[in-house]
Amino acid sequence: MTTAIEARTFVPEHTETLPSLLDFLIAHAISQGAGPSVRYALVGASESDRIELPPEVHEALVQVVTAMQAGKAVTVAPRSMTLTSQQAADLLGVSRPTVIKLIERGExxxxxxxSxxxxxxxxxxxxQEARKVRQYEAIAASTVDIDAEDDPDAVRARLKEARRAVAARRRAQS
Structure with missing residues (x-):
């Protein structure tokens, strides 16, 4: 067992046991409902050798098993609670200079x-979550309903107007 804190990728090899493990995890998550909270534990060789899993570890386990069941490799990449600007850029999928600009603008x-x-x-x-929400709102604001009988020029004009409205809102916010 590796104890070093480093990123590590796990490739699914013993997939025959994953369906029953995933069924178990999902069934217990569903049965949790409004009743008393379900607790999970790791059990060793003896009954006294037992430790309770925190909810976030259980949630991570469910995600790992779900991904492996789908035939995907899983990378566990521990993160410190503070990040450098480069680590933040990597997490957000942007460049480091973009992160610096976001910091300077107070965003x-x-x-x-x-230094x-x-x-x-x-x-x-x-x-990251707020940015995702803004992106979905922009997509929703720039959509128009069309029918098969609509004139293509009229559709283009409505789309152009929707894009103008989004751009105007963006300019007003900055």
Whole structure:
């Protein structure tokens, strides 16, 4: 068992046991409902050798088993609670200069230590979620209903107007 804290990828090899494990995890998650909370534990060779799993470890286990059941490899990449600007950029899927611009505009909170920035993981994840919401709202705002009988020029004009409205809202927010 590896104890070093490093990113590691696990490739599904013994997939024959995954369906029953996934069924067990899902069945217990469904049965949890409004009743008393279900608890999970790891059990060793003897009954006294038992430790309860925290909910976040159980949730991670469900995600790992689900992905492996689907034939996907799983990478476990431990993250510190504070990130460098490069780590934040990697997490957000943007460049480091973009993260610096977000920090300078006040969109992404960061602490400056010497010449370096440190960002809280929670802040980066919160920004990521807010960005996703904004993207979905922009997509929804720029859609138009069309019918097969609609004139293509009229559809193009409605789409152009929707894009203008989104751009105007974006300019008003900045």
């Amino acid at each position: 992404l909170p960061a602490e400056r230590i010497g 370096r920035h440190r960002l809280r993981l929670d802040d980066v994840l919160e920004y």
